Amino acid sequence: MRIALVVFTLVLAVSCNKKQALAAPNIIIINVDDMGWKDVGFMGSEYYETPNIDYLSSLGMVFTNGYASASNCAPSRACLMTGQWTPRHGIYTVSPSTRGNSEDRKLIPIKNTHTLSPKHKTLPQVLSENGYVTCHAGKWHLSDNPLEYGFDVNIAGGHNGLPRSYYPPYKNVKIEKGNSQYLTDLVMENALKFVDTVQKPFYLNYSPYAVHVPIMAVDSIVPKYEKKSPWNGQGNAAYASMVDNLDRNIGLLVKKLKERSLFDNTLIVFTSDNGGLYGITKQKPLRAGKGSYYEGGIREPFFFVLNGKIQPNTRSDVPITNLDVFPTVLKYAGIDVARLHLDGHSLAPVLEEEVKIFERPLFWHFPIYLQAYNVNDNENRDPLFRTRPGSVVRKGHWKLHYYFEDDAIELYNLFNDIGERHDLAKTNPKKVKELLNILKKWWKETNAPIPKTKNPEYAHKIL
Known part of the structure; x- marks a missing residue:
């Protein structure tokens, strides 16, 4: 009887371990708005202070050659959501494409697509079809309503590319009121409610309006940066307070995941939609900034975290793009991508250090x-x-x-x-x-x- 009980216990333990190993990971994509390659400590900034983001980056693999697939907001986000190059969805800029004086433009530019066509299969749609609860929090910018593209919950997302104000009334941003006043804080407050109550595997597309213009300081943080010396073109204390506050909010997200024992089974992707806004911040030695296709406009801070799969404190020089996020997420979620037309590639072989070379043109x-x-x-x-x-x-x-x-x-x-x-x-x-x-x-x-x-x-x- 005792032997049978031991055998039963072992079988049960093995079964539980298998179920745990097969459990679909939660997915969080942190897609910051207009954060430059060196606007964070883990990429070398000596002006901005981002201890929570730096800590999170140390738990996984940092890509030093990580790119956005476009140099401004809307096309980059369309690429991330569809996993396809810009010519396939036709979103090239924030409308219109005729920006600048006509007398200085030699050619008639291609007409821009303003709203993502529903014919495209999006990442939240695929995850939703495979048992995930999906939540968008923050900037959407691809249509009037992200709920029409596979999200179950929408926090503050619409067609607008920026808030008219980070302080109430937010005017063009519709969001449920809470205890917070500053928009970045309020978006996270609502996102934490989602994480705190969700019971199924979830996908959180955390895309704060920060640190996009308007540059509106978090007054309590500004004095810290006013006392600091500028560094390599970084010295705007108001902008630094926005970066600092965003970092604090990401720290709250990590804390909530750990409180609910979700952190170890959550794939976290951190990146930005395009380069930093040149003049507000600089990314030396990279050239130029947002809107340019020199490195300062498209190279981003970029890392992946997943306990047990991605070793901590690892770095890779492999060039990657945010197009790779879609197939990588599906790989770890155990979802077949064969029927999807994706232009990116799963980075799992790189993330798990099975390969060192991963060369393809971008x-x-x-x-x-x-x-x-x-x-x-x-x-x-x-x-x-x-x-x-x-x-x-x-x-x-x-x-x-x-x-x-x-x-x-x-x-x-x-x-x-x-x-x-x-x-x-x-x-x-x-x-x-x-x-x-x-x-x-x-x-x-x-x-x-x-x-x-x-x-x-x-x-x-x-x-």
């Missing part, structure tokens, strides 16, 4: 114009635009920029020149030809629209 396509914020202080190709119509491809350490207005090409070796200061196009025609052929093949595969119509209002001033 692409960016922007057949549109984005005006410069400050013609007197920028690191763009010319002072009038952060972006002129073109495409970019990166393969290995090499990165090629191609411009549609004049067929101009820039070539950089990012290993030797991360700041993209030394154009090697004329001295390395072989590499130019190789990358250009890869880019042209990609244009054809994705049916990428290329602007060719001349603008009759162009004043022939600058090129």
